[in-house]
Amino acid sequence: MPTARELLAEAKSAIREVDPAEAETSLGQAIFLDVREPDEYEQGALPGAVHLPRGHLEFQVEGRLPDKTKPVVVYCAGGVRSAFAAKTMGDLGYTDVVSMVGGFNRWKDEGRPWASPRTLTPEQRNRYQRHLLLPEVGEEGQLRLLDSKVLLLGAGGLGSPAALYLAAAGVGTIGIIDMDVVDESNLQRQVLHNIERVGERKVDSAKKTLTALNPDVTVATYDVRLGADNVLDIIDGYDLIVDGTDNFPTRYLVNDAALLKRIPVVHGSIFRFEGQVTVFDPYNGPCYRCLIPEPPPAELAPSCAEAGVLGVLPGIIGSLQALEAIKMLLGLGDPLVGRLLAYDALEESFRTFKVQRDPACPACGPDAEIVIAEYDELCMPHRPHLAHAEAG
Numbered sequence: 001m002p003t004a005r006e007l008l009a010e011a012k013s014a015i016r017e018v019d020p021a022e023a024e025t026s027l028g029q030a031i032f033l034d035v036r037e038p039d040e041y042e043q044g045a046l047p048g049a050v051h052l053p054r055g056h057l058e059f060q061v062e063g064r065l066p067d068k069t070k071p072v073v074v075y076c077a078g079g080v081r082s083a084f085a086a087k088t089m090g091d092l093g094y095t096d097v098v099s100m101v102g103g104f105n106r107w108k109d110e111g112r113p114w115a116s117p118r119t120l121t122p123e124q125r126n127r128y129q130r131h132l133l134l135p136e137v138g139e140e141g142q143l144r145l146l147d148s149k150v151l152l153l154g155a156g157g158l159g160s161p162a163a164l165y166l167a168a169a170g171v172g173t174i175g176i177i178d179m180d181v182v183d184e185s186n187l188q189r190q191v192l193h194n195i196e197r198v199g200e201r202k203v204d205s206a207k208k209t210l211t212a213l214n215p216d217v218t219v220a221t222y223d224v225r226l227g228a229d230n231v232l233d234i235i236d237g238y239d240l241i242v243d244g245t246d247n248f249p250t251r252y253l254v255n256d257a258a259l260l261k262r263i264p265v266v267h268g269s270i271f272r273f274e275g276q277v278t279v280f281d282p283y284n285g286p287c288y289r290c291l292i293p294e295p296p297p298a299e300l301a302p303s304c305a306e307a308g309v310l311g312v313l314p315g316i317i318g319s320l321q322a323l324e325a326i327k328m329l330l331g332l333g334d335p336l337v338g339r340l341l342a343y344d345a346l347e348e349s350f351r352t353f354k355v356q357r358d359p360a361c362p363a364c365g366p367d368a369e370i371v372i373a374e375y376d377e378l379c380m381p382h383r384p385h386l387a388h389a390e391a392g
């Protein structure tokens with residue numbers, strides 16, 4: 001049986017070690033991997049370090065650091081655990097891993113930069129435990145969600161499930177625009193509201209429900225009609241927009257404003273037994289006008305008030321919107337950028353279609369010059385000269 005000392009010597013002979021001075025030269029280029037226990041990490045760590053305790057290394061490192069060719073500097077408190085960790089990572093196929101001699105203690109003693117990392121509270125650790133168990137989310141991802149701001153257009157059929165799941169997932173700021181009051185006929189699908197809230201403003205009802213679900217969430221309410229006069233101010237500062245509106249002028253208005261502000265829009269729509277979801281990521285994929293250059297004639301585009309909608313359907317589409325929103329916020333997987341997901345409830349089928357950017361798009365094309373203004377029934381973007389003519 002080898003002794004611990006022999007095991008360490010063996011590990012050290014298989015890895016490369018650097019001292020803190022050399023490690024510091026790769027700050028900003030290499031990934032610094034902190035393999036200490038959570039209580040050590042919380043006392044202070046290298047700026048931007050990825051924290052993964054030694055005990056979880058084998059099972060989580062490939063999820064946290066998927067690129068095995070990227071340079072990694074592993075450190076612990078004194079350089080022993082990091083030597084073993086570097087050896088293990090080499091065995092797992094990581095090609096550029098070094099262990100920092102003397103660890104965090106020597107780094108700190110030598111006066112090099114460190115900080116107390118932001119961490120979740122014990123209550124948050126418990127609430128978001130199922131997220132923390134996913135290496136692709138983890139504490140870093142959860143903190144990012146808590147810092148995120150998502151704006152929901154509408155607290156209705158799509159906005160209800162989207163808001164509930166975003167709040168439950170810990171999206172820290174949720175804005176909701178809606179100028180309606182709760183009506184009994186809403187309750188067939190708008191699960192944010194209930195019978196006691198009939199007659200109440202939807203934004204207030206939504207805020208009560210979301211705050212009761214998750215007190216971590218700040219809910220900003222806008223009991224206004226979204227228009228050319230306020231859209232840029234309202235969407236400013238949000239990371240993402242979840243569009244659950246049911247009319248064409250608002251969709252075009254939001255599209256153009258979101259392009260100007262470069263805010264991605266998770267679009268959802270429902271009609272009778274069918275629904276669609278896609279993500280408009282400004283200039284990285286098509287926009288709403290690339291997909292639907294002009295609105296259909298009013299007689300071919302009845303709203304769900306006129307056409308009816310199966311009650312569960314918005315639950316499915318709105319939940320997909322919430323999922324796409326979280327993927328966009330965390331940079332997870334393949335969001336529906338340039339793809340339209342179409343759901344048919346009667347067939348119980350999902351189909352995905354490719355959507356290309358339109359090089360001649362009047363909103364996101366190279367010659368586009370958007371001026372935000374109220375749209376008529378044609379919803380065409382306003383060109384600067386038109387806007388001037390109107391102003392005069």
Ligand SMILES: [Zn+2]
Binds near residue numbers: 290
């Ligand atoms: Zn476009």
